[in-house]
Amino acid sequence: MARLRKPAIVLSFTKTTDAMAVEKYCMAHNLPGRLIPIPREITAGCGLAWKAAPEDEELLVSSLKEDGLPWSGLYHMEL
Amino acid sequence: MIQVNAMGDACPIPVVKTKNAIKEMNGAGVVETLVDNEIAVQNLTKMANQKGYGVKSEKLGENEYKVTMTIGDAAVEEIEAEEPVVCAVPAKGKNVVVVISTAQMGSGNDELGTTLMKGFIYALGQQEVLPKTILFYIGGATIPCEGSVSLEDLKSMEAQGVEILTCGTCLNFYGLSEKLAVGSVTNMYVIAEKMTQADLIVKP
Numbered sequence: 054m055a056r057l058r059k060p061a062i063v064l065s066f067t068k069t070t071d072a073m074a075v076e077k078y079c080m081a082h083n084l085p086g087r088l089i090p091i092p093r094e095i096t097a098g099c100g101l102a103w104k105a106a107p108e109d110e111e112l113l114v115s116s117l118k119e120d121g122l123p124w125s126g127l128y129h130m131e132l
Numbered sequence: 133m134i135q136v137n138a139m140g141d142a143c144p145i146p147v148v149k150t151k152n153a154i155k156e157m158n159g160a161g162v163v164e165t166l167v168d169n170e171i172a173v174q175n176l177t178k179m180a181n182q183k184g185y186g187v188k189s190e191k192l193g194e195n196e197y198k199v200t201m202t203i204g205d206a207a208v209e210e211i212e213a214e215e216p217v218v219c220a221v222p223a224k225g226k227n228v229v230v231v232i233s234t235a236q237m238g239s240g241n242d243e244l245g246t247t248l249m250k251g252f253i254y255a256l257g258q259q260e261v262l263p264k265t266i267l268f269y270i271g272g273a274t275i276p277c278e279g280s281v282s283l284e285d286l287k288s289m290e291a292q293g294v295e296i297l298t299c300g301t302c303l304n305f306y307g308l309s310e311k312l313a314v315g316s317v318t319n320m321y322v323i324a325e326k327m328t329q330a331d332l333i334v335k336p
Contacts, residue, residue, distance in 0.1 A: 058181075059186060059188075069244070073243070073244075073247055076247070087254075087281065088247060088250060088251065089251060089254050089255075090251040090252075090254065090255050101247065101251065
């Protein structure tokens with residue numbers, strides 16, 4: 054059974070707690086996306102990432118910046 | 133958008149009908165195919181992946197599934213290259229049963245454990261081979277209910293043929309009997325049967 058893949062943006066974090074803070078923040082502010090285990094294509098390490106639709110990139114990034122929530126990388130990929 | 137009714141059609145008819153609809157559309161667009169079995173969902177998904185179309189599937193009801201394909205401009209030329217439709221049979225792999233009996237994965241920190249469980253269910257849905265059955269009971273019984281962040285992942289697995297069963301005693305105990313949002317209610321006989329007949333039990 055092949056996986057269904059769709060374009061997505063993925064934010065990575067240096068700390069698990071940063072990822073969990075972004076989840077809390079996005080849920081409280083009704084921002085799009087969801088927490089997922091970081092895709093193997095990005096890193097083999099253990100970690101969490103925030104996944105959202107490509108069209109939500111601007112809203113997400115500007116909101117996180119404005120409220121000072123840190124992330125380490127932003128990737129465009131098919132997930 | 134074109135809708136294709138392939139209810140009651142056996143493989144390879146749903147794939148053939150869908151291919152014809154895409155041809156007819158002659159450009160970018162969306163084709164929705166209604167089918168009545170999981171094998172057809174799998175075959176359509178496979179076809180879409182091979183052709184590079186966007187694809188998602190949804191279980192609408194007992195024996196009713198909708199497969200939605202999004203065809204981009206670039207993909208259209210490829211359709212000319214015709215290849216035979218392979219009628220897949222369900223994977224004859226191991227009978228893998230995933231048992232989720234807590235809302236958290238592991239113990240030590242409930243907040244982290246809840247996050248890990250969400251991640252586990254997502255990753256489970258991303259595996260090349262999906263489990264045959266997922267059982268939810270006691271603390272895990274909240275996961276297939278309304279308001280759960282894992283519903284999308286579970287619904288997608290269900291549409292691909294994964295059986296999702298939740299303990300009715302547990303739903304009743306938590307007052308969640310009306311809130312089950314994916315899969316069906318089961319009892320301890322079925323839970324015992326699924327577990328004893330499994331080749332492999334996965335318990336996160």
